[in-house]
Amino acid sequence: MSFPPPTPQSLESLARDLGIPIDGKTAEAYAQAIADMMPAWQAVADYSAETDKARKPVNREHQRPTPDDNPHNAWFVRTAIREKDSGPLAGRKIAVKDSILVAGVPMINGSNVLEGYVPQQDAEVIRRILAAGGEIVGKTHCEYFCLSGGSHTNAAGPVHNPWKRGYSAGGSSSGSAAAVAAGDVSMALGADQAGSIRMPASYSGIVGLKPTYSLVPYTGIAPIESTFDHVGPMTATVRENAELLQVIAGDDGIDPRQRHVRVGDYLGDIDKGVKGLRIGIVREGFGAANAQADVDTHVRQALDTLKRLGAEVEEVSLPMHPLGPAIWMPIAMEGLTHTILEGNGFGVSRLDDYLVDFMRWNFEHRDRLAEAPHNVKVFLLASRYVTQMHGHIPYAQAINAARKLRQHYNDALQSFDLLAMPSTPIKAQPLPREEDGIAGYLKAATEMFANTSPFDVTHHPAISLPCGFSQGLPVGMMLVGGHFDEATVYRAAHAYEQTGEGQRGRP
Numbered sequence: 266m267s268f269p270p271p272t273p274q275s276l277e278s279l280a281r282d283l284g285i286p287i288d289g290k291t292a293e294a295y296a297q298a299i300a301d302m303m304p305a306w307q308a309v310a311d312y313s314a315e316t317d318k319a320r321k322p323v324n325r326e327h328q329r330p331t332p333d334d335n336p337h338n339a340w341f342v343r344t345a346i347r348e349k350d351s352g353p354l355a356g357r358k359i360a361v362k363d364s365i366l367v368a369g370v371p372m373i374n375g376s377n378v379l380e381g382y383v384p385q386q387d388a389e390v391i392r393r394i395l396a397a398g399g400e401i402v403g404k405t406h407c408e409y410f411c412l413s414g415g416s417h418t419n420a421a422g423p424v425h426n427p428w429k430r431g432y433s434a435g436g437s438s439s440g441s442a443a444a445v446a447a448g449d450v451s452m453a454l455g456a457d458q459a460g461s462i463r464m465p466a467s468y469s470g471i472v473g474l475k476p477t478y479s480l481v482p483y484t485g486i487a488p489i490e491s492t493f494d495h496v497g498p499m500t501a502t503v504r505e506n507a508e509l510l511q512v513i514a515g516d517d518g519i520d521p522r523q524r525h526v527r528v529g530d531y532l533g534d535i536d537k538g539v540k541g542l543r544i545g546i547v548r549e550g551f552g553a554a555n556a557q558a559d560v561d562t563h564v565r566q567a568l569d570t571l572k573r574l575g576a577e578v579e580e581v582s583l584p585m586h587p588l589g590p591a592i593w594m595p596i597a598m599e600g601l602t603h604t605i606l607e608g609n610g611f612g613v614s615r616l617d618d619y620l621v622d623f624m625r626w627n628f629e630h631r632d633r634l635a636e637a638p639h640n641v642k643v644f645l646l647a648s649r650y651v652t653q654m655h656g657h658i659p660y661a662q663a664i665n666a667a668r669k670l671r672q673h674y675n676d677a678l679q680s681f682d683l684l685a686m687p688s689t690p691i692k693a694q695p696l697p698r699e700e701d702g703i704a705g706y707l708k709a710a711t712e713m714f715a716n717t718s719p720f721d722v723t724h725h726p727a728i729s730l731p732c733g734f735s736q737g738l739p740v741g742m743m744l745v746g747g748h749f750d751e752a753t754v755y756r757a758a759h760a761y762e763q764t765g766e767g768q769r770g771r772p
């Protein structure tokens with residue numbers, strides 16, 4: 266990496282692009298001043314290069330599965346990585362969303378931009394799983410840069426719902442959901458910025474928890490927007506979800522998202538039942554414009570079951586809830602644009618463990634963004650369009666509004682232990698076809714996130730668990746708790762799961 270001094274002519278051109286034109290004489294003076302600065306950049310680059318040379322390259326065995334071994338296209342690569350034979354996860358096989366770094370194993374994050382990239386470090390959650398005796402058995406497909414709630418945007422093709430081929434498995438943690446639903450594994454990791462754990466959990470009929478923001482370190486994971494990046498467990502059962510969270514939760518001393526983290530005992534009260542718990546049915550979480558009546562009905566029936574089990578269940582109105590997706594939109598669009606276009610796929614301006622090789626790969630292959638799917642291009646263009654008109658003010662307004670929305674839910678959680686609603690207002694939908702056009706492609710990426718996205722910007726823990734089937738497809742119920750109160754979320758979810766209602770065998 267070298268830093269040659271600029272020419273006065275190149276600075277004049279750059280200054281014009283920035284809207285601060287300079288004359289020739291000024292450009293010469295500026296060019297000399299900048300040339301004098303370049304040794305600092307060079308010194309840091311040289312130091313980093315020497316540090317990189319001292320590292321031993323990591324290569325772990327991996328295989329691309331054959332179509333016969335990968336009928337739903339859930340898997341990107343298969344592995345068998347284990348470091349210990351003992352620990353709380355000994356004997357457990359865990360799948361990993363392909364936005365999470367596993368050293369020595371290829372990663373594409375759903376995109377063609379990263380084709381050929383092999384990370385050289387493990388994400389913190391991977392280190393914790395391996396230290397607990399777990400075995401990493403593969404990387405699962407996710408959506409292109411994790412920017413879709415459907416399962417149709419991966420550069421390697423769509424992920425199919427195990428319950429009904431040709432239907433969405435949900436996204437962006439599509440492969441993790443499909444692998445668990447199909448019974449390939451009972452534990453997987455997903456990441457959630459708009460519902461990317463809970464939406465595929467709902468569509469695919471598994472258990473998915475978005476933990477409280479910052480409870481689980483995001484170190485070593487491809488981000489979208491640092492104010493709502495979450496990583497969490499996706500599992501066959503509630504108990505397994507709690508077991509995995511117990512291992513991966515806690516401050517790592519690096520992730521700047523982590524502040525005042527409180528790790529709970531997620532298994533201690535899981536069998537306590539729901540007697541005395543207060544559950545608020547969020548009126549505005551039902552009856553959305555695209556809601557399916559059978560979804561609303563199954564969720565209400567599940568809440569009736571919790572009431573019969575001893576919970577105090579009543580309806581509550583939260584008028585600000587429908588504004589949640591609109592608040593999420595400016596934060597997400599501008600955040601991902603800065604991360605992808607300006608931050609080399611990782612972003613800047615936070616005290617993080619920067620994935621330099623990941624950033625370098627994104628920078629050197631940025632021209633491949635021309636091959637990105639329609640939804641990614643629309644998101645990036647929408648952000649740039651708004652920024653040209655109003656700068657970063659809409660982002661700032663949305664962050665401030667998110668604080669108000671957070672308080673709105675917190676006020677309700679003073680009266681209730683949990684809030685409840687459908688995870689997604691609809692069941693899994695058919696994968697878009699070419700004849701559906703761009704509009705159909707975009708609709709399939711965003712039509713399901715009305716209830717999930719608000720809790721990414723407000724940081725509350727939220728779980729999706731299956732509560733029934735309709736027309737052969739799962740229905741998901743979402744339970745939302747107070748910050749760092751995952752234990753209560755698990756307690757209620759486990760109590761419902763133990764009734765056996767809403768359960769069905771493997772697809």
